[in-house]
Amino acid sequence: LERKEPNYFGAGPALLPTSVLQQAAQDLINFQGIGLGAGEISHRSAAGANIIESTRQHLVELLDIPDTHEVFFMQGGGTTGFSSIATNLTASFAKKTGRKGTPAYVVTGSWSKKAAEEATRLGFNPDIVLDSKKVDGKFGTIPGTDKWSIPQDLSNTSYLYFCDNETVNGVEFPEFPFEKFPGVEIVADMSSNFLSKKVDVSKYGCIFAGAQKNVGLAGITVYIIKKSLLDHPTEDDLTKLNIPLSPIAFDFPTVVKNKSAYNTIPTFTVHIVDLVLQNLIQKGGLDVQQKANEQKAKLLYEALDEFPSVYKLPVEKSVRSKMNVVFTLADGSDAEFLKAAEERELTGLKGHRSVGGMRASLYNAVSLESVKLLCDFVREYGAEHA
Numbered sequence: 001l002e003r004k005e006p007n008y009f010g011a012g013p014a015l016l017p018t019s020v021l022q023q024a025a026q027d028l029i030n031f032q033g034i035g036l037g038a039g040e041i042s043h044r045s046a047a048g049a050n051i052i053e054s055t056r057q058h059l060v061e062l063l064d065i066p067d068t069h070e071v072f073f074m075q076g077g078g079t080t081g082f083s084s085i086a087t088n089l090t091a092s093f094a095k096k097t098g099r100k101g102t103p104a105y106v107v108t109g110s111w112s113k114k115a116a117e118e119a120t121r122l123g124f125n126p127d128i129v130l131d132s133k134k135v136d137g138k139f140g141t142i143p144g145t146d147k148w149s150i151p152q153d154l155s156n157t158s159y160l161y162f163c164d165n166e167t168v169n170g171v172e173f174p175e176f177p178f179e180k181f182p183g184v185e186i187v188a189d190m191s192s193n194f195l196s197k198k199v200d201v202s203k204y205g206c207i208f209a210g211a212q213k214n215v216g217l218a219g220i221t222v223y224i225i226k227k228s229l230l231d232h233p234t235e236d237d238l239t240k241l242n243i244p245l246s247p248i249a250f251d252f253p254t255v256v257k258n259k260s261a262y263n264t265i266p267t268f269t270v271h272i273v274d275l276v277l278q279n280l281i282q283k284g285g286l287d288v289q290q291k292a293n294e295q296k297a298k299l300l301y302e303a304l305d306e307f308p309s310v311y312k313l314p315v316e317k318s319v320r321s322k323m324n325v326v327f328t329l330a331d332g333s334d335a336e337f338l339k340a341a342e343e344r345e346l347t348g349l350k351g352h353r354s355v356g357g358m359r360a361s362l363y364n365a366v367s368l369e370s371v372k373l374l375c376d377f378v379r380e381y382g383a384e385h386a
């Protein structure tokens, strides 16, 4: 169960710590000596329930999640979150107000755009409080809130949705302007920067994150939700208010009531999340991880910025992502860059197909050593092509 440490910068599914995978490989065959693998046991058995509970507890410890919030896991990925957030959070709002309300979306990149499109498709007619592409033509900025169209009266805003880190466009909120939305439940997609930094969970109505970037394998999505939002109207009342029902396996109160095991949850995939969490705790928690991530991003941006005639960085400095470093080559020599990088065993650097160029993802499992090797290469290539 050995491998050479990869220098892999893929955006997702992404690198996991080798030690976690080695433990997982053993647990896939014989979990805690029970003679069965972690993926073979029933999600309703004691061992299966223990996996879910242990993962939940480690997440509460790591993120310091207050008692006001609940953790649960669901299949379906981030995209399922786009749909299930809309139906569930609208139901929560309807329970409190007796109205359907209107959700508000902050669009700062292709993932929040997709989320807003899904809310539209499901008939929620969202307010788009910001579409940053309309500001700079390319999703490379997050303008100040004076440029946002925030409704004067927020009493009908069912929830406010944003994506904390836009994986494709490389834009990350340094800080979300919570104070501009008093009384509104804030929902954040943290799929690509979950557990990359400390977060004050108490400020959020709901946080969700597909596991396959920073915390595990594809197949599981982590949700943290304010407990008060788990109260929904009856199905009859929802229908009267013209609010679509959530599919039962994605109905948050149902999933929580059943401790994330309403239907068959992939226990092995949850267990990997647990191993990643334990690994983070052992390494000193999110303070340590956040500092390491800041250092990695600083080093790479510095190397790229040294050669402005070679590397073009489309994102404004103040909102550059610490997780997904996006750049293009001024002379269009993408293929040459990627080939030369691969010869150095620096892989996974191709940008998302929708935007092209390069993207170096610096998730938690990417080591400082890997980033330093990438910086050396960026400088050599830059010097040759300047």
Ligand code: PLP
Pocket (backbone or CB within 6 Å): 012, 076, 077, 078, 079, 080, 111, 163, 165, 166, 167, 168, 189, 190, 191, 192, 210
């Ligand atoms: N949200 C963000 C920020 C993402 O980066 C992604 C995928 O890359 C998604 C949502 C969609 O996730 P999934 O492919 O699991 O549906």
